[in-house]
Amino acid sequence: MTEPSQQSTNQQSMGKFSQWQALSPWAMLSFSSGTAKAILSNGYAMIPIVFAGWKNGFDLSFAMIAALFLIISLTVFSFIQWKKYRFKLxxxxxxxxxxxxxxxKDEIPFNKIQNIRYEQPLYFKPLKLGTLIIETAGSKNDEAHLAAVDSNTAYKIKQQLLQITANSLEENGNSESLLDHDDASSENDVTNLATRTHAFDNKDPANNSSQSLPNIIIKRNLLQLIKFGFYQNNLIWLAVIAGPILGQIQWETLAEIPFFQQLWHSIITLSGDNITLQVSIILLLIALVYCLFALISIFSAVLKYFPFTLEKRQQTLQRSGGVISHQQDALAIKRIQLVQISQPVLARLFNVWTVYLKQVKGQEVEQKTEQHMLIPSVKTTELQSTLGKITGLAGGSCNVPRQYQSIAFAWFLRRGYLPFIPAAILSLFLGANLASLIICVSAVVVSGLIYLRYRQWGYVIDEEAVWQHSGLFSREWKRIPFTKVQHVTLTQTQGQKQKGYAYLTLGLASGEMTLPYISQNDAQYISEKAMMATKYDTTNWI
Structure with a gap:
């Protein structure tokens, strides 16, 4: 078939979508929600302002006028967005x-589309509508949101994308596909949108259907997600939210409140003159306050991920879950740049890890490209089996190392003494007093933390990948396949050359990773291995 006739066939198959199409008026709900979410995405920063306003006296009428103005503005803005939004295939x-x-005007070629997903927020569920989200590689934001689309229309658009992409890939002799094929017999088919896969066979539907049966990799129950919310990022929440609020509190006035006076009296009564017991009780109270702030993170984790299911369809991973807004995100396994296995401080109490499947930087599927697809609360005993089920990863199987080669002690020697320089200078000015003692102790503590950091730095060289181990109180493994390395930078100072050390930086599409003060021979071996792996095949990069 000639190219003009092929385009004519494609044009005819697209039907009404070949003309400019308007979204349903219900799309204004999505535009309003998106704008409000953008305003409130950093809502925790408003807590100190609201708290300060409450302390100084709130004007209820002013607050109502402000709220009414905000609602009217959102309505007008969403109406304009809906009125001017058009799309066609x-x-x-x-x-x-x-x-x-x-x-x-955006023009998105079908062969550049990387991820497509169908979301159904809470406000769309009664209407049986959803949002079709289309992403491309390397884009900072999602390229297209087709809001307020019913399941049948969304499926028809999906079919058009499949048909055009399949034809295009077959003409170019490419074995990849854009979307994972599912059974289209129900409304839930729309939520099974996927990304490019290695094997695409449009000629044998029966065979294709059998290959697309889901293979469940892992599920997470409510308790496991509560653990994940408890240990994940709570220190950040505590610092961001509690810090400004504590700065607004007048502690002298607070100490005069009868409740706190009675609380302090009870502490003194229970502990007597035992200072250790008093400190323990105060630390317990601080821990309780921390747990209160942790509820925010727990609530967010449960709403976003429950019930968490990760399954594999052909060469595509699909993560489904969400209480209020059910989502099904898709990720082609070949797009995974590196595997990161992290264990925050509190996660060590539960002996669990968080596994991140990192993609091309700037285009991830979690939270509008801000985060990577992750697997929460994975036990140490589950790591091997979970990663083993994700077949097709670059670099072969993921056997998490148990030990690692430490970086050179010279790394610590170059940094361990630095905290003592300002401490010595301040001590000369202050003289021998309590302040000088505190400064010196602080310098020792900082130097000790640097040493702990040094102890966590290490690496392991496999046949097809290199592992990096790092952390302080937490622990983290990163696995970088040689085939995903785009560039290598080997840096040496004169002193490092004499002692046989080097800094090695590996550049991937998802970012850079540095191995400091490693053996020069190991650095050259990793560099040569990575460059040879991609010398004749650069398609593995993305």
Whole structure:
């Protein structure tokens, strides 16, 4: 078939989608929600302001006027967005135009689309509508949101993308596919949108259907997600939220409140003159306050991930879950740049890890490209079996090392003495007193932390990948396949040359990883191995 006739066939198969299409008026709900979410995404930063306003007296009428103004503004803005949003499928690409004063037009070729997912937020569930999200590699934000789309329309758009991409890939002799094939007999088929896979066979539907049966890799129950919410990022929440609030509190006034006076009296009564017991009780109270802040993280984790299921369809991973807004995200296994296995401080109490499947930097599927697809609360005994089920990873099987080669002690020698320099200078000015003692002790503590950091630095060289181990009180493994390395930088100072050490930086599409003060021979071996792996095949990079 000639190229013009092929385009004519494609144009005819697209039907009404070949003309500019408007979204349903219900899309204004999505636009309003997206704008409100953007405003409130950093809502924790408003807590100190609200707290300060409450302390100085709130004007209820002013608050109501402000809320009414915000609602009207959101409504007008969402109406304009809906009115000016148009899309069509033509010439093997998705065209989108939007904007009031300045019209923006996006042209997205089908063969550049990396991820497609169908989300159904809470406000769309009663209407049986959802949002079709289309992503491309290397983009900072999602390329297209087709909001308020019913399941049948979403499925038809999916079919058009599949048809155009399949034809395009077959013409180019490419064995990849854009989407994972599922059974289209139910509404849930729309949520099974996937990304590129290694094997695409459009000629044998029966065979294709059998290959697309899901293979469940791991599930997480409510208790495991509560653990994940408890240990994940709570120190950040505590510092961001509690810090500004504590700065607003007038401690002298707080100490005069009868409740706190009675609380302190009870502590003194229970502990007597035992200072150790008093300190223990105070630390227990601090831990309780921390747990209160941790509830925010737990609540967020449960709402976003429960019930968590990760399954494999052909060469595509699909993560499903979400209480309020059910999501099914898809990730082609060949797009995984590196595997990161992290164990925060509190996670060590439960002996669990968080596994991150990192993709091309700037285009991830979690939280609008801000995070990577992850597997929460994976026990140490589950790591090997879980990663073993993700077949097709670059670099072969993931056997998590139990030991690692430490970096050179010279790394610590170059840094361990630095805290003592300002401490010595301040001590000369202050003289021999309590302040000088505190400064010196602080220098010892900082130097000790640097030493702990040094003890956690290490690496392991496998046949097809290199592992990096790092951390302080937490622990972290990163696995970098040689085939995913895009560039290598080997740096040496004059002193390092004499002692046979080097800094090695490995550049991937997901970012850079540095191995400091490793053996020069190991650095050259890793560099040569990575360059040879990609010398004749650069398609593995992305």
């Amino acid at each position: 033509v010439d093997n690409q998705l065209n989108i135009k939007r904007g009031l004063l300045f019209t923006r």
